Amino acid sequence: MSNKKVAENASSEQGASIVSRRGFLKFAGASGFATAASTFTSAARATDSVPDGTPEQIHLTWGNDPSSEATVSWVTLAQAVKPLVRFGGASGNKHTVHAVQSTYTDGLNGETVFAYHARLRDLKADTSYEYEVTAENDSNAAQPFTASFRTAPRGRAPFRWTSYGDLATPNTGWVLSSPQSRFAVQAVERFQPLFHLLNGDLCYANLNPMHQPDVWRDFGNNCQSSAANRPWMPCPGNHELEFNNGEQGLASYLARYTLPDNHSRFQGRWYSFRVSSVLFISLDADDVVYQDAAAFVAGPAPLVPAASTGNPPIQPGTSLYVRGYSEGEQTRWLERTLRHASEDGEIDWIVVQMHQDALSSSKTGNGSDKGIREAWLPLFDRYGVDLVLCGHDHDYERSYPVRGCNHNKGTDIATGRPVDTLQPKPVMSAVSPGASTFDTSHGTIHLILGGGGTSAPLDVYGVDAGTGLPQARIFTRPNRPAPAAAAGTFARANADAVEDAIWSAQRDTGTGYGIAVFDHDPGERGGETTITMNYYHAPGADQTPTPDYELFETIELKKKRRG
Numbered sequence: 001m002s003n004k005k006v007a008e009n010a011s012s013e014q015g016a017s018i019v020s021r022r023g024f025l026k027f028a029g030a031s032g033f034a035t036a037a038s039t040f041t042s043a044a045r046a047t048d049s050v051p052d053g054t055p056e057q058i059h060l061t062w063g064n065d066p067s068s069e070a071t072v073s074w075v076t077l078a079q080a081v082k083p084l085v086r087f088g089g090a091s092g093n094k095h096t097v098h099a100v101q102s103t104y105t106d107g108l109n110g111e112t113v114f115a116y117h118a119r120l121r122d123l124k125a126d127t128s129y130e131y132e133v134t135a136e137n138d139s140n141a142a143q144p145f146t147a148s149f150r151t152a153p154r155g156r157a158p159f160r161w162t163s164y165g166d167l168a169t170p171n172t173g174w175v176l177s178s179p180q181s182r183f184a185v186q187a188v189e190r191f192q193p194l195f196h197l198l199n200g201d202l203c204y205a206n207l208n209p210m211h212q213p214d215v216w217r218d219f220g221n222n223c224q225s226s227a228a229n230r231p232w233m234p235c236p237g238n239h240e241l242e243f244n245n246g247e248q249g250l251a252s253y254l255a256r257y258t259l260p261d262n263h264s265r266f267q268g269r270w271y272s273f274r275v276s277s278v279l280f281i282s283l284d285a286d287d288v289v290y291q292d293a294a295a296f297v298a299g300p301a302p303l304v305p306a307a308s309t310g311n312p313p314i315q316p317g318t319s320l321y322v323r324g325y326s327e328g329e330q331t332r333w334l335e336r337t338l339r340h341a342s343e344d345g346e347i348d349w350i351v352v353q354m355h356q357d358a359l360s361s362s363k364t365g366n367g368s369d370k371g372i373r374e375a376w377l378p379l380f381d382r383y384g385v386d387l388v389l390c391g392h393d394h395d396y397e398r399s400y401p402v403r404g405c406n407h408n409k410g411t412d413i414a415t416g417r418p419v420d421t422l423q424p425k426p427v428m429s430a431v432s433p434g435a436s437t438f439d440t441s442h443g444t445i446h447l448i449l450g451g452g453g454t455s456a457p458l459d460v461y462g463v464d465a466g467t468g469l470p471q472a473r474i475f476t477r478p479n480r481p482a483p484a485a486a487a488g489t490f491a492r493a494n495a496d497a498v499e500d501a502i503w504s505a506q507r508d509t510g511t512g513y514g515i516a517v518f519d520h521d522p523g524e525r526g527g528e529t530t531i532t533m534n535y536y537h538a539p540g541a542d543q544t545p546t547p548d549y550e551l552f553e554t555i556e557l558k559k560k561r562r563g
Contacts, residue, residue, distance in 0.1 A: 053080030053135035055116070055145055057220025057256075059227035062195065062273050064260045066152035067125035070231060071258040072099075072118045072133060075220060080135040085118035087131035104251040107244020110308035111213045117258040125154035147228040152194060152275045156346075156522035156563075159276055162188050163516045164452035165199030165237065165355060165391020169218040175207040177215075179545040180513050180538065181222060181453030187515045187536070187549055188226045194275065195230050197282075199391035199449060200237025200355025205252065206295040206320075209303060212242055216252055233259070235282045236269060237355035237391065241294035241320045243303070244311050248286070248322045249295065262333060270330050272337055277348040277522055277529065277563075279341050285356040287330050288375040290475040291366060292321040292492060298481075300488030317481050317490040323371065331375050338383035345563045348522070348529045349440075352380070352388045359402070359424055359446040360472065361501040364456045365393030367473030368495075373405070373422040386440040386557060387531070389516070391450035396508035396535060396552070400426035401443025410474055410499040419497045421474040426503045437556045445557065446503075447516065447533075455512025455542050470501040508552055513538040515549060522561070529561040 055074040063069020072085045083099040099116035106113065123129065127150065134144035153159065168174070170182040188196050203219030205212040223232060234257060241249035250269065259282075260271040269284040286294065297303045299316025341347045358372040380388065381403050402424040410421030430442035438445060464471050473495035481490040508514065514537035523529035533556075536549035 049139065051077035052139055053078060053083060053137035054139045055080070055083070055133045055135070056224070057217060058133055058145060058147070058224050059220065060149055060229070060231040061233060061257060061259055062152070062231045063119060063121065064273070066195075066231070066273055066275050067154040068121065068123045068151065070120050070123065070149065070151065072120065072131060073256060073258055074116050074133055075217070075256065076114050076116070076135070078137075079114050080116060081137045083116045083135040085120070085131050085133055087120055087129050089124065089127055089129050102255045104245065104255045105309070106213050106252070107242070107309055107311055108212060108303070108305045109210050110306040113213050113216075113252070113255060115255045119258065123151050125151055126157070127151050145228075149230055150194065155276070157276050158519070158521050160191070160193045160517065160519050161195050161197060162191055162193040163197040163199060163353070163389050163518070164449045164514065166201045166394055166450045166454045167198065167219070167223075167452035168204050168454045169215060170222055170453070171218040174204065174211070174215050174218070176204040176454055178453045178455070180455070183538070183545060183547045184453045184513070184515065185223055185226050186547060189229065191515070191517050193230060193517070196226065196232045197280070197353050197389060198232050198234040198452075199353055199389055200235050201239045201391055202234060202237070202253075204239045206239050206242045206249075209243065209295070210306075212252065216256070220256070233273075233280070233282065233353075235353050235355055236284050236286060238286060238293040241286065241322065243295050243314055243320055244305060244309065248325055249320050264329055264333060266326055266329065269326075270333065274347065276520060277346060277561075278520055279347050279350050281334070281337060281350065281352045283334065283352060283354040283376070284330065285354040285369075285372055286322050287324065287326050289323060289356045289369045289371040290478050291356070291369055291495070292319055292323075292478060292480050293366065294322070295320040296481050296490070296492070299490050300486065316488055317483070319481050321478070321480060323478065331379075334376065335379055338379055338385070342383045348559065348562050349387070349520070349531060350383070350385045352385055354388070354390055356392045357390045357446070357448055358388070359399045359501075359503055360390075360393045360397060360448050361470045361504050361507070362393035362395055362397070362448075362456070363473070365395065365450070366495070367393070367475065368421075370421055370474055370476045373424070377405070377422070377424065380444050384441065385444045386559070388444060388446045390446065390448055391452070393448050394450045394454050394456040394512045395448060396451060396512070396514050396537065397448040397504060398506040398553075398555070399424070399446040399503045400428065400431055400505045401438055401440060401445055402503050403427050403443040410476070410497045412497055414496065419476060421476060421497050421499045423499050424503045436554060437558060439559055440557050441559045449514070449516050451512040451514045451537070453513070464500065467500070470504045470507070472499050472501040472504070473497070474499055506553060508537055511537050511539055511542055513542070514552065525561065525563070527561055528558050531557040533557070
């Protein structure tokens with residue numbers, strides 16, 4: 001592990017949000033999260049001395065029931081001795097939970113990473129808890145890391161959550177890192193959600209293959225100023241897949257996160273949890289997508305792991321492609337979960353989180369994937385999924401409500417022949433011109449929220465020159481690396497088909513960076529329930545990172561309350 005100071009990722013600026021009449025987000029005042037920010041200094045001290053059990057990269061996740069369970073997780077630079085969490089509520093009584101250790105040795109640079117997880121159970125609903133993290137060999141044991149969080153309410157109640165994907169790190173020494181990553185984490189805190197959904201491609205460690213643990217460390221310490229105060233619930237993206245790091249290359253991701261049980265042999269890859277009358281489902285789309293955008297060796301030289309790993313060189317053209325790894329188990333779990341939700345009168349809303357996109361018209365990004373359309377969109381239609389949140393393409397796009405599909409409306413890019421892309425069908429009968437309110441009982445709305453801390457060039461959308469309609473690129477078959485022009489080098493083919501993006505309702509052409517803020521109102525019995533989304537973007541952030549986020553659009557989702 002390098003000795004660079006993680007303090008460079010810290011920011012002492014914390015503030016309360018003030019939204020002006022123009023919808024421009026400004027920040028002022030102290031927020032009381034000094035203990036979380038001060039840990040960057042603690043981590044730097046530990047790095048400058050002999051590595052020990054000082055906790056860093058501290059973050060929260062929900063347990064199976066967010067109203068009564070949460071997990072505190074962290075990483076240390078050396079094995080911790082008797083790592084633990086002490087926690088308590090307003091009564092002042094403290095409870096101690098000893099942490100469980102999970103480790104892995106990075107398959108490329110040979111570093112061993114020590115992660116710890118303390119599951120807090122039997123918590124009271126809608127209650128604030130303070131906690132501290134320490135160990136016998138914690139160099140800050142006299143003043144251990146301290147933070148607080150709030151459990152979810154039980155039963156129907158209003159709450160807020162936030163979401164984006166593709167965060168990266170603020171350390172610009174890494175591929176696809178960005179200073180905006182720091183401001184994106186601060187934005188979560190300023191909106192004070194109950195929890196945050198992180199829609200994959202957390203830090204892009206696999207683009208920095210010989211420094212993967214270092215990249216994860218910079219990511220974790222940057223996120224800590226928010227993730228130590230409220231659960232950050234992730235899903236794996238293509239850049240969480242790493243060579244020689246366990247099944248599907250997810251050893252690093254799985255070592256760091258303890259997530260709700262899915263009762264399968266693939267724990268941690270997908271899961272669900274419920275808050276109020278909203279069921280959240282997190283999926284691993286790497287299991288079904290056609291595109292291959294995970295780790296691969298472009299060449300001409302092989303990727304040579306450190307000698308200590310004992311792993312052989314990885315030859316040019318090698319790719320970590322995991323489509324179909326669960327052999328349908330994830331899709332069967334999804335169908336059961338959705339069916340049970342449809343039969344539960346206490347669930348009004350179903351929100352799905354995944355990384356790759358079923359509906360994206362990005363020109364400079366990836367585009368849409370037929371694999372998701374084949375495997376999961378029919379289930380979303382059958383069981384009435386309301387909202388799908390994705391990342392992957394580094395921009396913002398919103399669909400109309402969609403239900404069903406049109407056949408043979410795509411065109412093969414190479415041959416010009418018709419191809420069936422399963423073009424999602426917008427439910428225009430349920431949408432009035434210029435509408436900002438949508439009844440999702442008529443169809444599912446898809447959101448691309450891929451601008452957490454990374455961004456594509458501003459010319460991110462395709463338009464057909466003849467019709468003026470937005471165009472979408474679609475992956476309809478696997479795109480494993482193929483020989484490139486230079487000898488011994490390889491590249492991935494782009495999407496192989498194109499279709500009119502008749503389902504695209506709104507696109508942000510000004511900037512890629514942004515955060516979505518969702519406010520759920522359970523409504524009254526016999527009436528309607530709503531979810532209001534405000535999407536804020538950071539104007540000009542593609543050129544100059546900024547802490548200011550401006551309101552881009554507001555939409556309201558509504559439907560009849562079931563109970």
